[in-house]
Amino acid sequence: MKDMGPAVTELLRSWQDGDRAALDQVVEQLYSQLRAVAGQQLGAEREGHTLAATALVHEAYFRLQGNAKVQFNDRKHFLGVAARAMRCILVDYARGRKRQKRDGGQQVTLEDFVAPGNSTHDLLAINTALEKLAAIDPRKVQLLELISFAGATYEEAAALLGISEATVHRDLKFARAWLKSELKGEGG
Amino acid sequence: MPDTAQRWRRIETLFHRASAMPAGERTAFLERECGEDTELRRTVDDLMQSDSDSAVLEKAIAVEARHAVDDVQPGEIFGAFRLEELLGRGGMGAVYRAVRIDQEFRQQVAIKLVRSHLRAEDWTRRFLRERQILARLNHPYIARLLDGGSLNGRPYFVMEYVDGVTADTYVQQHSLSVRDRIGLFQKVCQAVSYAHGQLVVHRDIKPQNILVQAGGNPKLLDFGIAKPLEEDEDGALTNASQRVLTPQYAAPEQVLGQPITTATDVYALGALLYALLTSHAPFDTSGLSGFALEKAICDQDPPPPGTLVKLDPDIDAIVARAMRKEPAQRYSSVAALEADLARWLGGYPVEASRGNWQYRARKFLLRRAGAVVAATLVAGSVAAGFASTRIQQQKAERRLEEVRELANRFLFEFHDSIAALPGATQSRQMVVARAIQYLDRLAAETGGDRRLEADLAAGYERIRDIQYGYDFGHLNDVEGAVASAQRAVNLRGKLLAASPKDPATLAAAAKANLGVANLLAETGASLDQAKTYLAEAQRLFAAGARIQPDTLAQLRNDSAVATAAAAIENAAGNGDAAVKAARRAVALQQKAYDTSRDAADVPRLLNSVQMLGDALLLGANLPMDALAEYQRGLQILPLLPAGVPQEMQRSQFVARIGISYAIAGRHKEALPYRRQALELAEVIAARDPKNALTARDLAIACLNAAQNEFKVGSKAEAVRLARRMVVMFEVAMQQSGGSGQSRTDYAAALEDLADYLVRTEGRAEPETLLQKAIALREEIVRQDPQRGVYQSHLAHAWTQFGDCYARWGEPGKAEAMYRKALAAYEKLERDKRINGLDRSDWQRTKENLAKLDTKKK
Incomplete structure (x- = not known):
C-alpha cells in the first residue's frame, strides 16, 4: 500500500483539534483505496458497479463522520474504524433485509435463483460467530475485519496490529478455519 | 479464565504444527499430543478439515454489500417520481413507494429497481419496446404499468401502488x-x-x-x-x-x-x-x-x-x-x-x-338429485316427458360446452399464430376457416336454444371483425366478412323474434345489420342490398330508443348510421350525398362527445371525420376541403384514451393529407406528409413483419412517397421507392394467400413502377410490367365481374398503356388501348358504378385519344 505520508496524520490531528473539514480531506485521501476495497468485495459480477461501490464508501464515510465520539489517532486507527464501520453497516443491512422478509411487505418479487455451491452463509450468522471469537481472541477478529471488511493488505494489517507478517498469515489461517468450523456447527 | 486462554493457545499451536507437517504424519502426531483429551483432538481435527481457501466471510460480505449498494435512499428522484420508502426487496430488485412530483395531485406509485444481468441501455431499449403494449393492459385485477427506464445505470419501472x-x-x-x-x-x-x-x-x-x-x-x-x-x-x-x-x-x-x-x-x-x-x-x-x-x-x-x-x-x-x-x-x-x-x-x-363416463354419470346424478326426487314423486305419466327434457338439456349443455371450448381454443390458436408461427396472416386464415366450420355445424342444429344462438351470433361477429375490421390484425377478407356478418344477422333475427321488445336484443340486431351495410359499402358491390341492411339497422335502433330512450346512445347510433350511409353513397359515386351524410355523422358524433366527454367517443369521432374527408376527396373531388377534415382528425388524435396507440390512426390521416395535397397538385407541400407517412408505416410494419395488412400499408406509403418524389423531380429516389413498393405488395400478396384485393394491389404496383420507368428508362421493362399487370387485372375482373372498382382499375391501366404507346410513337396500339378504356368507363356509367375519380380519368382518356388524332392529322 502506498505511503500516505505525514499529511494524513497532521490532518487527523487538526480534525481532533476541532477542524471538521480535515476529516473530509483524510477521507478523500483514503477514498480511492476504500473504493478499491468495495469494488473487490462486490466482484466483477456486473458492469457499471463502480458507481454502486462508491455509494457504499460514501455510506461508510457518513457513518464515520456522524459519530462524534470516534477519535482518530492516525491512519492506522482510521482503517481500523473504517473496517468496524463497514461491518456494522453490512450487518445492519442484513438485519433490515431479514426483517423485511419476515414482514412480507409489498412486492418482494422476482426472487433470485441461487445455484448450489454458491450458497453463501448469512452475514448475521457470521457476525454472531465473530462476536464469539472476539470474546476469546479479539486480535483475530480485528485482523479479519481489517482484511475482509476494509481490504487491508497483510503488510498493512501487520503494521496496524504491531505483529509480523508471518503472524498475520498464521492468525488468518487459523481464524478462517475456526470460522468455517464454527459455522458448520451452527448452520448444520 | 486463564484455562480457556491456555487451551485456546494449545489448540492454535497444535493446528499450526499439524498443518506444517506432511499429511501422513499428522494422525500420529495428534494422537501423541492429545492423548486422552478427545475433545481437544476433535476440535483440532475440525479445524484441520475446515482449513481451506474458501473465503466464507468475503462471500457473505460481497452478498450483503451488493444489497447495500444497490439500495437507494428515500428522497431520490426517478423520472417524475420521488422515492418515499422501501416496501420490499427481492433477488431481482427492490421496490419503493414513491410519489409523483410533477403534478398537483399526489399520486402514489410503486417503483421497482430491477437488478439484472442486462446493461441499463439494453434493458431500456427492450422495455420501451414492450411499454406501449403493457401500458395498454387496463384491468381491475392488473396493477398498471405507468413508466420505466433507467437512471444512473439503474433500470427501473413504475407501477400502480397496491396496498x-x-x-x-x-x-x-x-x-x-x-x-x-x-x-x-x-x-x-x-x-x-x-x-x-x-x-x-x-x-x-x-x-x-x-x-x-x-x-x-x-x-x-x-x-x-x-x-x-x-x-x-x-x-x-x-x-x-x-x-x-x-x-x-x-x-x-x-x-x-x-x-x-x-x-x-x-x-x-x-x-x-x-x-x-x-x-x-x-x-x-x-x-x-x-x-x-x-x-x-x-x-x-x-x-x-x-x-x-x-x-x-x-x-x-x-x-x-x-x-x-x-x-x-x-x-x-x-x-x-x-x-x-x-x-x-x-x-x-x-x-x-x-373420459371416465361412470364418473360423469355419478356426478350428473349427484347434481340432479333434487330434480330426480321431485320427478319420482309425480311418477308415471310425466316420466316420459321428463326423460326427453333431460336429453334435450344434455344436448344443449354439450353444445354450449363445445362453443365455449371453441372460443377458448380460438383465442389460444389466434394468439399463437400471431406470436409464433411463420406466415401469421395465413395461419389466421386457417384458424378462421376452422372456426367457421365449427360455427356452421353448431348453427345447423341449435334446437332453438337461445343462449346457444346468442353465443353463435357473437362468434360470427368476432370472426367478421377478424376477417375485416378495425383491428390491426384483420385479414382484409371483405367477402368472407360479409358472409359471417350475414350469418350473425340471421341469428340475431331469430333471437329478436323470440323477444321483440328486449332493448339489448334490439341493439344487437341493429348493430349486426349495420355491420353488413358497412362491409357491403367497402366491397362497392350490392349497394342496394347495403341500403336495405342500413334501413333495417335504423328501424331497429329506433324501436330500441322507443322502449328505452337514451339520448347519448341515440346520437352515437344515428352517427354510425349516417357514416355507413356516407360510405354507401361514396361507393355508389354520389359524392354530394356522401358528403352530406358524412357531415351529419360528424355533427352527431361531435355532439355525443361534447355531451359525454368520454374518451371512448373519440375513435368514433375520428371515424366519422375520416369518412367526411374521404367523401370530399374521392366522392366530391374537393381535395382542399378534404384536407381540412384530415387536419381536424390530427387535432382530435391526442384525445384518444391514454394507452391507445396512435400511430395507426395518425398514419391514416397523415397519408390522406399527403394524398389531398397531391390531388390538388401541391406536391411540394405534400412531400413532408408523404415522408412522415412512410416513416410511420415502417414502424408499424416492423412491429409485425408477417402481417399482410401492415406490409400493404407500407407498400402504399412507398407508392405515395415515390409519386411525390417524382413530382418534385427526384426521379432516382422515386424509382427506388417504387421498386420497394412492388416488393412490399408482393409480400402482402403472399402473406394474404393471394386474395383479390392483394392481386389488384400488386397489379397497380406493377403499373406504377412501369410509369416511372417509362419516363426515365427504356421501353422493354415497362412494357413487360404493364402486360403482366393487365393480364392480372383481366383475370380479376373475370373472376369477379360484379365489382365495378376492378373494372375501373382495368380501364385506368389501359389508358396508361395507351399513353406509353403514344410516347413510344405507336399511335395505332395507343388508340386500341384508349378505346378499350373508354368502353369500360361507358359500361361503368351505365351500371351506375362510376365515381368522381373515374370521371376525371375518363375525361383524360378522351383528351389523350383526341391528341393522338390531332397528331395523326
Missing part, C-alpha cells in the same frame, strides 16, 4: 375456505385471460406477484416485465434465461429455454392454485440447479395437492391438467381452466376428469 398482502399470506391470514381460495384464484385467471386477449403473457405468475387488497380483490404485478429481461429483440431467449426467474413456478418449456406461450401461464396458474390450496409450492427447488432442476420440473410430477390437504379429487385433476409437462396437454386457455373451476363450484362434471 395489500401477497396471495399466499392472504389466504392463510384469513383462513379462506377451499371455495373462497378458488374464487380468489378465478379472479386472477380473469386478469391473465384478459392479458392473453391483448397478446401479453405474464411469464412469472406466483403468489408473491399477486397482492390481495383489503376488499379481497387481487392485483397482478409485473405483467410482461419478465419478457424484456429474458428475451432479446428477435424473441430469442438470452443466456440469462437459463436462470429462470422463479423455478418453483416455472413451466418445463421455461426451464428448457423453449418458446413461451399462453400455455406457460396456464402452467404457472396451476402451480399457483397448488400453492394457494396447500401453502406449498409444487416443487422444492431450493439447492437445485442445472440438470437436477431441469429433471425435477420436466420429469417429476409434484405430489397431488390432495395428499397435502383434504381436497376433492376433481381439484387434483384440475391442477394436474393445468400443470401438464406438454403445453398442448394443458387447458387450451386460461378461460378453459377458469371454466372448469366454475363447473366444479357449480357441482358439474369437470373437464379435467372427463
Whole structure:
C-alpha cells in the first residue's frame, strides 16, 4: 500500500483539534483505496458497479463522520474504524433485509435463483460467530475485519496490529478455519 | 479464565504444527499430543478439515454489500417520481413507494429497481419496446404499468401502488375456505385471460406477484416485465434465461429455454392454485440447479395437492391438467381452466376428469338429485316427458360446452399464430376457416336454444371483425366478412323474434345489420342490398330508443348510421350525398362527445371525420376541403384514451393529407406528409413483419412517397421507392394467400413502377410490367365481374398503356388501348358504378385519344 505520508496524520490531528473539514480531506485521501476495497468485495459480477461501490464508501464515510465520539489517532486507527464501520453497516443491512422478509411487505418479487455451491452463509450468522471469537481472541477478529471488511493488505494489517507478517498469515489461517468450523456447527 | 486462554493457545499451536507437517504424519502426531483429551483432538481435527481457501466471510460480505449498494435512499428522484420508502426487496430488485412530483395531485406509485444481468441501455431499449403494449393492459385485477427506464445505470419501472398482502399470506391470514381460495384464484385467471386477449403473457405468475387488497380483490404485478429481461429483440431467449426467474413456478418449456406461450401461464396458474390450496409450492427447488432442476420440473410430477390437504379429487385433476409437462396437454386457455373451476363450484362434471363416463354419470346424478326426487314423486305419466327434457338439456349443455371450448381454443390458436408461427396472416386464415366450420355445424342444429344462438351470433361477429375490421390484425377478407356478418344477422333475427321488445336484443340486431351495410359499402358491390341492411339497422335502433330512450346512445347510433350511409353513397359515386351524410355523422358524433366527454367517443369521432374527408376527396373531388377534415382528425388524435396507440390512426390521416395535397397538385407541400407517412408505416410494419395488412400499408406509403418524389423531380429516389413498393405488395400478396384485393394491389404496383420507368428508362421493362399487370387485372375482373372498382382499375391501366404507346410513337396500339378504356368507363356509367375519380380519368382518356388524332392529322 502506498505511503500516505505525514499529511494524513497532521490532518487527523487538526480534525481532533476541532477542524471538521480535515476529516473530509483524510477521507478523500483514503477514498480511492476504500473504493478499491468495495469494488473487490462486490466482484466483477456486473458492469457499471463502480458507481454502486462508491455509494457504499460514501455510506461508510457518513457513518464515520456522524459519530462524534470516534477519535482518530492516525491512519492506522482510521482503517481500523473504517473496517468496524463497514461491518456494522453490512450487518445492519442484513438485519433490515431479514426483517423485511419476515414482514412480507409489498412486492418482494422476482426472487433470485441461487445455484448450489454458491450458497453463501448469512452475514448475521457470521457476525454472531465473530462476536464469539472476539470474546476469546479479539486480535483475530480485528485482523479479519481489517482484511475482509476494509481490504487491508497483510503488510498493512501487520503494521496496524504491531505483529509480523508471518503472524498475520498464521492468525488468518487459523481464524478462517475456526470460522468455517464454527459455522458448520451452527448452520448444520 | 486463564484455562480457556491456555487451551485456546494449545489448540492454535497444535493446528499450526499439524498443518506444517506432511499429511501422513499428522494422525500420529495428534494422537501423541492429545492423548486422552478427545475433545481437544476433535476440535483440532475440525479445524484441520475446515482449513481451506474458501473465503466464507468475503462471500457473505460481497452478498450483503451488493444489497447495500444497490439500495437507494428515500428522497431520490426517478423520472417524475420521488422515492418515499422501501416496501420490499427481492433477488431481482427492490421496490419503493414513491410519489409523483410533477403534478398537483399526489399520486402514489410503486417503483421497482430491477437488478439484472442486462446493461441499463439494453434493458431500456427492450422495455420501451414492450411499454406501449403493457401500458395498454387496463384491468381491475392488473396493477398498471405507468413508466420505466433507467437512471444512473439503474433500470427501473413504475407501477400502480397496491396496498395489500401477497396471495399466499392472504389466504392463510384469513383462513379462506377451499371455495373462497378458488374464487380468489378465478379472479386472477380473469386478469391473465384478459392479458392473453391483448397478446401479453405474464411469464412469472406466483403468489408473491399477486397482492390481495383489503376488499379481497387481487392485483397482478409485473405483467410482461419478465419478457424484456429474458428475451432479446428477435424473441430469442438470452443466456440469462437459463436462470429462470422463479423455478418453483416455472413451466418445463421455461426451464428448457423453449418458446413461451399462453400455455406457460396456464402452467404457472396451476402451480399457483397448488400453492394457494396447500401453502406449498409444487416443487422444492431450493439447492437445485442445472440438470437436477431441469429433471425435477420436466420429469417429476409434484405430489397431488390432495395428499397435502383434504381436497376433492376433481381439484387434483384440475391442477394436474393445468400443470401438464406438454403445453398442448394443458387447458387450451386460461378461460378453459377458469371454466372448469366454475363447473366444479357449480357441482358439474369437470373437464379435467372427463373420459371416465361412470364418473360423469355419478356426478350428473349427484347434481340432479333434487330434480330426480321431485320427478319420482309425480311418477308415471310425466316420466316420459321428463326423460326427453333431460336429453334435450344434455344436448344443449354439450353444445354450449363445445362453443365455449371453441372460443377458448380460438383465442389460444389466434394468439399463437400471431406470436409464433411463420406466415401469421395465413395461419389466421386457417384458424378462421376452422372456426367457421365449427360455427356452421353448431348453427345447423341449435334446437332453438337461445343462449346457444346468442353465443353463435357473437362468434360470427368476432370472426367478421377478424376477417375485416378495425383491428390491426384483420385479414382484409371483405367477402368472407360479409358472409359471417350475414350469418350473425340471421341469428340475431331469430333471437329478436323470440323477444321483440328486449332493448339489448334490439341493439344487437341493429348493430349486426349495420355491420353488413358497412362491409357491403367497402366491397362497392350490392349497394342496394347495403341500403336495405342500413334501413333495417335504423328501424331497429329506433324501436330500441322507443322502449328505452337514451339520448347519448341515440346520437352515437344515428352517427354510425349516417357514416355507413356516407360510405354507401361514396361507393355508389354520389359524392354530394356522401358528403352530406358524412357531415351529419360528424355533427352527431361531435355532439355525443361534447355531451359525454368520454374518451371512448373519440375513435368514433375520428371515424366519422375520416369518412367526411374521404367523401370530399374521392366522392366530391374537393381535395382542399378534404384536407381540412384530415387536419381536424390530427387535432382530435391526442384525445384518444391514454394507452391507445396512435400511430395507426395518425398514419391514416397523415397519408390522406399527403394524398389531398397531391390531388390538388401541391406536391411540394405534400412531400413532408408523404415522408412522415412512410416513416410511420415502417414502424408499424416492423412491429409485425408477417402481417399482410401492415406490409400493404407500407407498400402504399412507398407508392405515395415515390409519386411525390417524382413530382418534385427526384426521379432516382422515386424509382427506388417504387421498386420497394412492388416488393412490399408482393409480400402482402403472399402473406394474404393471394386474395383479390392483394392481386389488384400488386397489379397497380406493377403499373406504377412501369410509369416511372417509362419516363426515365427504356421501353422493354415497362412494357413487360404493364402486360403482366393487365393480364392480372383481366383475370380479376373475370373472376369477379360484379365489382365495378376492378373494372375501373382495368380501364385506368389501359389508358396508361395507351399513353406509353403514344410516347413510344405507336399511335395505332395507343388508340386500341384508349378505346378499350373508354368502353369500360361507358359500361361503368351505365351500371351506375362510376365515381368522381373515374370521371376525371375518363375525361383524360378522351383528351389523350383526341391528341393522338390531332397528331395523326
